[in-house]
Structures are given as C-alpha cells and as structure tokens.
Amino acid sequence: MDCKVSYINKSELKSLLASRLKDDTFTTLKELPNPSSFKDIHKATLRVLQAINTNEKITIVGDYDVDGVVSTTIMVDFFKKLGITVDWIVPNRFKHGYGLSPKIVDKINSGLIITVDNGISAIQSALLCKEKGLDLIITDHHTVGDEIPDCYAIINPKQNDCQFPYKEICGAQVAWYFCASIKKALNQNINLMEFFDILSIAIIADVMPMRSLNSTIVKKGLKMITTSTRPAIKTLNNHLKKHTINEEDIGFSIAPLINCAGRMEDASIAVEFLLSDNQNRAYEILEYLITLNNNRKEEQNNIFNQSLTQVNQDDQVIVVASKDWNEGIIGIVAAKLSEKFNKPSFVFSINGDTSKGSSRCNTDINLYNLLNSSKQMTIGFGGHKSAAGVVVQTDNLNNFKQEVNNNINKLQNTSNEDEIILDNTFNINISDIDLETYNIIEEFRPYGLTNTSPEFIFNNITIQQQFFLGKDKLHQKLILENNVELLIFNNTDYFNVNSQISFIATISLNEFRGNITINLILKRLI
Numbered sequence: 001m002d003c004k005v006s007y008i009n010k011s012e013l014k015s016l017l018a019s020r021l022k023d024d025t026f027t028t029l030k031e032l033p034n035p036s037s038f039k040d041i042h043k044a045t046l047r048v049l050q051a052i053n054t055n056e057k058i059t060i061v062g063d064y065d066v067d068g069v070v071s072t073t074i075m076v077d078f079f080k081k082l083g084i085t086v087d088w089i090v091p092n093r094f095k096h097g098y099g100l101s102p103k104i105v106d107k108i109n110s111g112l113i114i115t116v117d118n119g120i121s122a123i124q125s126a127l128l129c130k131e132k133g134l135d136l137i138i139t140d141h142h143t144v145g146d147e148i149p150d151c152y153a154i155i156n157p158k159q160n161d162c163q164f165p166y167k168e169i170c171g172a173q174v175a176w177y178f179c180a181s182i183k184k185a186l187n188q189n190i191n192l193m194e195f196f197d198i199l200s201i202a203i204i205a206d207v208m209p210m211r212s213l214n215s216t217i218v219k220k221g222l223k224m225i226t227t228s229t230r231p232a233i234k235t236l237n238n239h240l241k242k243h244t245i246n247e248e249d250i251g252f253s254i255a256p257l258i259n260c261a262g263r264m265e266d267a268s269i270a271v272e273f274l275l276s277d278n279q280n281r282a283y284e285i286l287e288y289l290i291t292l293n294n295n296r297k298e299e300q301n302n303i304f305n306q307s308l309t310q311v312n313q314d315d316q317v318i319v320v321a322s323k324d325w326n327e328g329i330i331g332i333v334a335a336k337l338s339e340k341f342n343k344p345s346f347v348f349s350i351n352g353d354t355s356k357g358s359s360r361c362n363t364d365i366n367l368y369n370l371l372n373s374s375k376q377m378t379i380g381f382g383g384h385k386s387a388a389g390v391v392v393q394t395d396n397l398n399n400f401k402q403e404v405n406n407n408i409n410k411l412q413n414t415s416n417e418d419e420i421i422l423d424n425t426f427n428i429n430i431s432d433i434d435l436e437t438y439n440i441i442e443e444f445r446p447y448g449l450t451n452t453s454p455e456f457i458f459n460n461i462t463i464q465q466q467f468f469l470g471k472d473k474l475h476q477k478l479i480l481e482n483n484v485e486l487l488i489f490n491n492t493d494y495f496n497v498n499s500q501i502s503f504i505a506t507i508s509l510n511e512f513r514g515n516i517t518i519n520l521i522l523k524r525l526i
Contacts, residue, residue, distance in 0.1 A: 008426045010437055013454070016426075017444040020451055026166065026213035029193075029220060033213065035181040038174075039162040044137045044153035045181045047112065052084060052186075057111030060088040061100050062271070063118045063171070064262030066205035066255050070198045071116035071139075071175040073274040078179040081190050087111075090267040093328055098382070098389060100125045100136075108134060114178075117171025119154075120144055121382040126151045139174045143368040143384050168209045172202035173217070196221035197228045198274060204247050205255035207386050210448030218446045222246060231282040232274045239286060243511075247446040248453075257286070260293040263328030299326055304333050307347060311337070316408045317370075319401035321348035321355055331358035331387070338362045344370065344408070346401075350394050354379065357390045365411055373407040374400065386449065424452040425504060430461060433484050438507050438518050453506055455523055460500045468492070477519075485510075485519035502526045 008016070026032055035041055051058050058079070062072030072088055079086045089104060096103045099118030105128045112135050115122070119138035126149030129136040136151035144158050155178055157164040176192065176199055183190050200221025208214045225233055225245045236254055237245075245254075261270040269285060269292075276282035303325050310320040318337050325333075327349035337345035338360045344367060348357040361367050367388040371381040377400040381390040392400045428437075447453035465479035469487075478486040478495060486505060495501065505520035 006427060007429045007432075010432060010440060013426065013428075013437070014440045014443070017440070017454065021211070021215075021444070024212045024215070027216055029216060032216065033165050035177045035184070037163045037165065038155050038157065038177060038181075039159050039164075040153040041155050041178065041181050044139075044155055044178065045185050047135060047137060047152060048114075048182050049185055051112045052082075058084075058086040059108050059111060059113050060086055061104055061113060061115045061118070062088065062090040062267075063099055063116070064090055064093050064267035065117075066258045066270075067171045067202045068117040069258055069262070069267055069270045069274065070202035070205075071172040072271050073198060074172060074175050074179060074195050075114065075116055076271075076275060077195070078182075078190070078192075082186070082188060088271065090262070090271055092266045092268075093262060100138075102128055105129055105132070105134075108132075110134070112137065115139060116175040117141070119149065119151075120156055120158075121380070122149050123147055125149070139171070139178050141169055141171045141174050141384075142382055145372075145382075166213050169214065170202050170206040170208050172199055172206075173214075193220070193224075197224045197230060197233050200225070201250050201254060201258070204250040204446070204448065205259070207449050209450040210247070210446050211450050214448075215446055215451070218247065222250075222446065230274075231276045231279045232286075234279065235282040235286045239290075247448060256296070257289045257293050260289060260296045263326070263332075264292045264296050296329060296332075300329050300332050300336075303329055303347075304336050307333055307337060311341065313341065315401075315405055316343060317401070317404045318343050318345040319348070319397070319404065320346070321350055321357075321397055323350040325349045327351075327356050327358075330356075331360065334358045335360040335362075344404075346390070346404070348392070348397065350397075353394055355392055355394045355397060357392065359383070359388045359390065361386050365408060369411055370404055370408060373410065374403040377403045425455045425457060428456045428458075430458060430480065430482050430484055433482070433507060433518060433520065435516075435518055438509055441507060455504050455506055456520075457502075457504055457526070458520075459502045459526075461502070462500050463495050463497055466495055466497060480520075485517065486522055487519055488522045491522075 060072055060075045062068040072090055076086060076088050091104055100115050100122040102125055105125050113129060114137045116139050118140055120140040120142050126136055137153045138149060138151055139155045141156060144156060155174055157167045157169060176195055180192055196217060200218040203214050203218050222245050226237060240249060240253060258270045261267050273282060273285040307320045311318055318341060330347040330349050334345045334347040339362055342363060344361040344365050346357045346359045348355040359367050366385045368383055368385060371388055371390055377392060377396055379391040381388060383389055441454060462481045463478050467477045469475040469477055474492060475489045476491060480486055503525050504523045506523060508519055508521050510517045510519050
C-alpha cells in the first residue's frame with residue numbers, strides 16, 4: 001500500500017526558510033565589521049601610505065578567476081579614485097601558473113607588491129621578494145597552511161590570530177576592506193559602496209556562504225547592478241535584458257563571461273573589461289568575451305563527456321585525468337562531476353611529468369582538509385572548503401586517487417562548525433505552484449552555499465503535452481497537470497503524453513513578451 005505523502009504548505013515553507021537565517025549577524029550595512037579587526041591591516045595601511053608619499057611604485061598581483069579579477073579591479077580603481085596610477089598583473093595560468101609565482105616576481109623589480117585573492121601559499125615567492133628588496137603585502141582568503149610566507153604583512157581572516165568576526169569571505173572582500181582602511185587613514189571622501197556591484201559578483205562566483213555579511217553585501221550589490229553607471233556592468237545589463245538581476249543570473253550568465261578570459265586566454269582581458277571607462281570599449285570587449293565563452297562551452301562539454309568514461313562510481317572521490325584537457329576548463333568539469341555524482345571530484349590536466357588538478361565539492365567534505373590529509377602525494381595545493389587546486393607528479397596520479405579515497409572516510413563527519421547543513425528539498429502539491437509560492441521563495445534571496453535555493457519533489461505527475469525548444473531542439477517544455485510548465489534543458493528524450501513522471505525541480509518566473517508565468521525547472525528525474 002502506498003504511503004501518504006506529507007506536503008509542505010506555504011506558511012510552513014516560509015517559516016522553514018526564515019528559520020535558516022534567524023541567527024545571522026551583520027544583516028544591515030551599518031553593522032558590517034570594521035576593517036581594523038583584520039590582523040596586520042594597520043601595519044599594511046601605513047606601508048601603503050609611505051609608498052604614496054614617496055611616489056613608490058605599487059604593483060597589484062591578482063588571480064585569473066572572477067574573485068581575482070574583481071579584487072584586482074577594485075584595488076586599481078580605488079587607487080585611480082585617489083589619483084594614483086598603480087601597475088597590475090593578473091597571471092596567465094598557462095604561462096605563469098597560479099598567483100604570485102616566481103615568474104611573476106621576476107617581472108617586478110622595484111616598489112611595493114600587494115597581492116589580492118592569492119599569496120597565502122607563496123612561500124618561495126615571498127623569499128624571492130625579500131632577496132630583491134621588495135616589500136610584500138598579502139591579501140587573501142584561502143586556507144592558511146602550516147607555513148606562512150615571510151613578508152611585510154598578511155591580511156587574511158583565516159589566520160588563527162585574526163579578529164575579523166566572519167571568516168568565510170572572498171578575496172575581493174578582503175581587498176575591499178583594505179581599501180576601506182587606506183581610505184580612512186587618508187581621510188578621503190570615496191564612496192566604497194560603489195564597488196558593491198562587482199563585489200557581489202565575486203562573492204557569488206567564489207561560492208561563499210550566502211549568510212550574514214555576504215548576504216547583506218550581495219543584496220545591496222544585486223540592486224545596484226541594474227542601475228550601475230560602470231560601463232562594463234551597463235553592457236552586461238543590456239546583454240541580459242532583464243529588469244532585475246539575481247544570484248542565478250550572476251552564477252550562470254555573468255560570472256562565466258568574466259571567468260572565460262582566464263580559462264581560454266588571459267584574465268587581463270576581463271580586468272580591462274571591468275575597468276573600461278567608456279561604453280564602446282566595454283561593448284567591444286564583451287563581444288570578445290562572448291565568443292571566448294561559446295568556445296569554452298564547446299570544449300567543456302567535450303572534456304566532460306570524455307571524463308565520464310573514466311569515472312568509477314564505486315569510488316567515494318572521483319579522480320580523472322588526461323593530457324588533452326585544457327587546464328583552464330577542468331575546474332568547471334570538476335563542478336559538473338561533483339554535481340552529477342554528489343561526490344568530491346578532481347580533474348587533472350597532464351603536462352609531462354606533472355599534472356595540474358582542479359577540485360570541486362558540493363557535499364559537506366572540506367576539500368582543503370582532504371588534500372591536507374593526502375599532502376604526501378602532492379607537490380602542492382591550496383584553496384578552501386568547496387574548491388581547491390592541486391599539483392601532483394603524473395606517475396603518482398593513481399596513488400593520489402587511492403589516497404584521497406582512503407582518507408575521505410576520516411573526514412565524513414567533519415564540517416565547519418560555523419556552517420549549517422540544510423535540507424532544501426520539500427514535498428509540495430503541484431496545485432501550490434503559483435505566484436504566491438514563488439514570492440515566498442524570492443523573499444529569502446540571495447541563495448547560495450548554506451542558504452540553498454529550495455527544491456521540490458513531485459511524484460507521479462501526469463504529462464499532458466510535450467514541446468521541444470531552441471534552435472537545435474535540445475531543450476523541452478512539458479505541460480503537466482494543473483497546466484504547470486516543466487522546463488528541461490539539454491534533454492531530447494521523448495516522454496509519453498498521459499504517462500506519469502516523478503522529479504525534483506525548482507520554481508522559476510518566466511517573463512516572455514510581457515507575459516509572466518510560473519514554471520518549474522527540472523533538477524533531476526527520480
């Protein structure tokens with residue numbers, strides 16, 4: 001006999017979503033923590049003032065992902081508002097490797113170096129800076145290892161003796177706070193909230209917990225994006241053609257465009273885009289980014305399909321590798337594998353004797369801790385809970401795979417005590433799929449890590465009609481009972497009309513030619 005399904009009603013849904021956030025702190029802009037709580041920030045600020053007063057060259061060294069690109073943009077634009085021109089370098093992942101590598105230090109011969117979104121693992125490069133007489137200030141947010149770089153100052157909330165009250169912030173936020181400290185020391189009238197448009201993009205793209213101060217900044221930033229006067233953001237608004245922008249638009253549309261420059265060619269293209277001071281130049285670069293992103297999608301799909309042939313579903317950690325895979329794209333593939341199999345995933349690009357890997361995880365396993373427990377099998381690694389990079393000897397790949405699969409059992413029950421693991425899947429009656437339910441869900445945006453967007457279970461729902469969509473008919477729309485629309489992307493399977501399906505979906509708003517409808521977007525069939 002079938003068990004009766006217990007459906008959640010609208011008031012219960014609202015109460016559950018509200019309960020997630022009841023203990024959040026820094027929920028208004030005026031409550032944001034003070035920059036002074038960062039370890040070393042006062043010392044670093046005084047060093048920047050010294051450089052300004054003596055006309056010393058300042059070089060910003062960023063990273064090639066969205067967080068690094070935005071961090072670089074914020075620092076460069078901030079100094080520009082002060083009337084100061086600084087040099088900036090975003091490493092090319094194919095030529096220089098990650099962050100403040102020795103190859104980057106070789107390019108700088110004088111002045112003060114400030115890293116953004118990198119540097120906490122740059123032990124060797126910090127020594128090279130010392131040898132060259134270069135003072136180095138590191139601003140970063142990645143997990144601090146057993147050894148820290150020997151440098152002038154380190155601003156990183158994850159340092160054990162750092163008093164900043166919220167640890168899970170991105171590199172762009174650390175850079176923004178450093179700018180706030182410098183602004184205060186100089187007593188300059190600069191509105192740092194103007195950076196919230198691009199700062200919110202970095203927080204979302206770097207998959208920071210969408211709680212407390214992160215949520216507060218993102219809420220404000222998303223509102224600012226639609227009215228931003230920044231030429232790059234205005235061109236993105238025109239490209240998206242949406243009245244409002246939410247975190248999903250950032251994650252699926254805007255962040256990939258910024259990221260693809262570093263993945264396919266050089267991230268400096270994306271920095272130049274965000275720094276554009278006129279609309280024509282911004283449009284020109286955006287068109288190029290769109291082309292790069294289309295190429296990225298094609299290459300990504302090829303790598304993902306190839307990687308599936310290597311997956312052993314009995315493994316608790318997925319590890320795949322090939323010499324033919326673009327190291328700029330393997331991180332996205334790792335994310336797709338982790339999502340598909342609900343396991344930590346490592347994807348390696350083999351280059352001779354060494355292999356560079358990107359890892360992603362959408363479970364409660366901490367990737368940094370997993371790598372740290374397996375570090376004897378690596379040349380080096382860095383990152384945080386849900387994303388990390390690693391380098392191993394190519395002939396050690398199989399041993400690495402065995403090691404992480406052995407060590408994951410030790411970490412299964414260890415999660416960050418500051419994080420709340422949430423059940424975000426609810427049974428709901430299909431008759432409750434309406435604008436009221438959608439508005440309840442909207443009320444608790446932005447969604448993200450530790451405040452995940454609710455998904456809904458539907459069992460034995462009757463299909464009334466089926467339509468294929470898109471130029472190549474790769475997507476489809478099913479009309480279900482109660483005239484509810486279910487959108488299915490990248491799926492050309494035929495479903496029999498009048499048959500029943502069970503699935504998990506999210507609720508979405510569709511605006512088309514002035515008509516507003518509520519529909520479901522398929523997450524997976526069950």
